[in-house]
Amino acid sequence: MTDKTFNADSVPVLALGYRFQWEPAQDCYVLLYPEGMVKLNPAAGEILKRVSEKKQTVDELIADLKAAFNGADLDDDVYQFLEEAHDNDWIRAE
């Protein structure tokens, strides 16, 4: 991976043209974009759900996730996913 895009204060937002939603027929969260779809696993879904619903810093996002998942130690995983999602052009940093 190249230079890191996200730090504690950066605000991840969905890239232009991307839409996040729950798909009952797929039984998972998906990202929709021009002429395509990514099915998300549950963890990716939980992170992007928060990214799409509310503008907040990575720190706040992690706190939010910890509150929802019994204080699990997930900082590294969140950072890793955000970088991956950015490499895929799903999100950008504000």
Added chain:
Amino acid sequence: MTTTGSEQNKAPGSTGGAVGVNANESIRQPLWLLAELTYACPLQCPYCSNPMDYAKIKSELSTEEWIDVFKQARAMGATQLGLSGGEPLTRPDILELIQEARNLGFYTNLITSGIGLDASKAQAFKDAGLDHIQVSFQASSADLNNLIAGTDAFQHKIDMARAVKAAGYPMVLCFVTHRQNIDQLDEILDLAINLDADYVELATTQYYGWAMHNQDQLMPLKEQLERAEATAHRYQEEQKGNMKIYYVVPDYFEERPKACMNGWGNVFLTVTPDGTALPCHAARELPGMELPNVRDMSIREIWEGSNDFNRFRGFDWMKEPCRSCDEKEKDFGGCRCQAYMLTGDPAMADPVCTKSPDRHLVDEAIQRGRDEANKTAQEAKPLVFRNPKNSKEISGL
């Protein structure tokens, strides 16, 4: 926790690759609904994939019928909706259709020439929930664009591309390439940069409908493609992180066929202006199709039970060399319509494949293109433009 997204499903015919398709499992959900709202179109592109006898089609689905089609497909799991044609903006109910589609949860793509669009409509569609407008260009310069489209449309398209961007959509430009414009790839990509495009799709002409009729005049030369590929890669490097450029080598110049439609009856459903449901937009041309209509049957009955949609599902229909081929799950034997057009039998291997005994037919088509390119302007065959007059003549109306 591991946190990568998994399966991606790109539109058939679009670039960017598809993975994770299992055609040998039980029937999957249709993920893509292509709604060909109308065959009416102000342009006359000679590479149009609409059927040549489209002038025969008189009775378009009503607003209510389209909305019902959307609801049924959405309930079966479709997420992507292409509003296409013809020119979809000629439908007076386009705004209502967009609104309904968005309310149902579709990611809604408007595939337009830009003719009939203006800045206030682009904004109204945005407010109605339209996700994406794809504006197609015929070439980079006004002269060639207008020649190919058979109309004076270029400046308007430029204005519309800007209006689309200004209204807050991602700007997706589509250039359909062929022998007569592919040498202008630099200009095409410079234009895209100038317009601040987010995605550029360099689509290659696919030989169906009108394009097949005009194949000799559209077929690129191998050396043109080599130059085009180098140019596309150079721009891809330069524009990394800025503009995404999709470029695919035309299947005639590959050794393996395209995974057409990601497999027959697998993810893709087309409904034509008169309500005919098709596994792909060219399949109407195949012999022996029953052409089920959404006016007579539910989408589920058509998708799961019709002979048309089951005809080339899975692998049992295959002949050799596909049947025993270890790549059949990758490309599904290629395109049924291409197999039919070139060999007369839609169950044959797509002749693009070098394992096909019919590959020489593709090589001969490439050579015919070269022969045609070597002719003088006086000797060369004229392009046949897609318009009602030519359609009526060709279909004997």
